[in-house]
Amino acid sequence: MKQGRVYFPPVTLPPGQSTDHRIIILSSDLVINRISSNQFLVCAIIRSAVNQEGRKVGMVPGHTIPVFPSDFKSSTGMSVILHDSLVETHQLFHIAKQDLSRPLVRALGDLNPNKLQAVLSGAKMLLS
Secondary structure, eight states, X not given: OOTTEEEOOXXXXXXXXXXXXXXXXXXXXXXXXXXXXXXEEEEEEEEESBOTTSOBOOOOTTTEEEEOGGGEEESSSSOSOSSOEEEEEEEEEEEEHHHHTSTTOOEEEEEOXXXXXXXXXXXXXXXX
C-alpha cells in the first residue's frame, strides 16, 4: 500500500452511484505506514472522461486531472484503466486501510510520479 496506488475498492464511491470507480490513494506513505489498520486513508476517484451517454464529463479547473492508460504502471501487466479518464480531486473520500487489505482487494498499479504530483496539487487546493 502506498501513495499513488490504484485499487478497485470494496465499496462504491461516490456512495449511491450505479457505476463502480477505481480509487487512487492520496495519503502519504508516512501516514500509511504509521496508522493502524482501522484508520482511514484519503483517496480520490478515477472516473471515465465520458459519461454513460457518451458525452465528455465537465472538468473542474485545477481539480480534474486527465489520466490515460499510459500514465499507470500495472502491477499485473493488465491495464489499470481501459480508456481516457479523470481523477477528481474536488471530492475526496476516506476508506479504511483494513478494507484495502482484504484478501479479495488487489492493487491494480501505480500512477506515474509526474501525474501524481498534479493530482496532489489539485487535492491540496482544497485546503488553501
